Amino acid sequence: MNPFVFLIDILLQLYATALLIRVILQWVRADFYNPVSQFIVKITNPPVKPLRKIIPGFWGIDIATLLLAAFVIAFKTAVVHSTLAIDFIILKTIIESIDLILNIFLYAIIIQAILSWVNPDPYNPVVQLLHNLTHPVLKHFRKLLPPISGFDLSPIFAIIAILFVQQTIHYLIRMVFGG
Numbered sequence: 310m311n312p313f314v315f316l317i318d319i320l321l322q323l324y325a326t327a328l329l330i331r332v333i334l335q336w337v338r339a340d341f342y343n344p345v346s347q348f349i350v351k352i353t354n355p356p357v358k359p360l361r362k363i364i365p366g367f368w369g370i371d372i373a374t375l376l377l378a379a380f381v382i383a384f385k386t387a388v389v390h391s392t393l394a395i396d397f398i399i400l401k402t403i404i405e406s407i408d409l410i411l412n413i414f415l416y417a418i419i420i421q422a423i424l425s426w427v428n429p430d431p432y433n434p435v436v437q438l439l440h441n442l443t444h445p446v447l448k449h450f451r452k453l454l455p456p457i458s459g460f461d462l463s464p465i466f467a468i469i470a471i472l473f474v475q476q477t478i479h480y481l482i483r484m485v486f487g488g
Contacts, residue, residue: 314389321385322409328353328378329409335371339441344434382406404482408475415471417442422464446471 331353334346341350353374360373383402387393390401421439429436443464450463450470 318385318389321381321388324353325378325381325385325406326409326413328357328374328381329406330413331357332371332374332378333410333413333442334438335374337441337445339438343438345438379406382409400482400486404478407478411471411475414443414446415468418446418464418467418471425461443467 327349331349339346356377357374364373366372379402382405383398386398386401417439421443446467447463450467454463
């Protein structure tokens with residue numbers, strides 16, 4: 310791969326990730342004054358702020374930021390794959406967006422599980438944000454499987470479920486579109 314295309318791929322992927330994290334943090338109603346939240350907002354605000362004046366939110370979801378993330382992923386797809394085939398770009402954008410959202414939850418759960426082994430400060434901004442981010446996913450698994458002898462196994466089952474959903478999506482795409 311051309312090193313410049315690689316660099317563009319990585320930078321646009323990171324920015325799309327930041328945009329999707331912003332959408333998720335708003336959706337889970339994470340603390341806006343958390344320093345990590347403030348960082349995400351500051352790096353994404355320049356293009357998002359004018360878009361939010363035009364595109365309203367819907368059901369607590371920041372549609373403007375979500376569309377901007379999709380546009381960034383679509384642009385990245387067009388550059389990386391050197392194509393302007395709209396059907397390919399749209400399909401790839403949808404798949405990558407869903408994958409990226411699932412990966413955000415996956416890595417947040419993994420990081421939170423690893424941090425739980427060292428008993429982190431519950432007032433640490435990163436720990437609070439990880440809790441806010443993972444709570445909507447883990448609460449369903451904790452209802453099904455409460456802690457056993459002090460061990461919370463819900464992250465393991467949440468990780469398996471997220472990986473299962475990702476594999477199912479990829480399998481269905483391969484079945485419908487081949488290869």
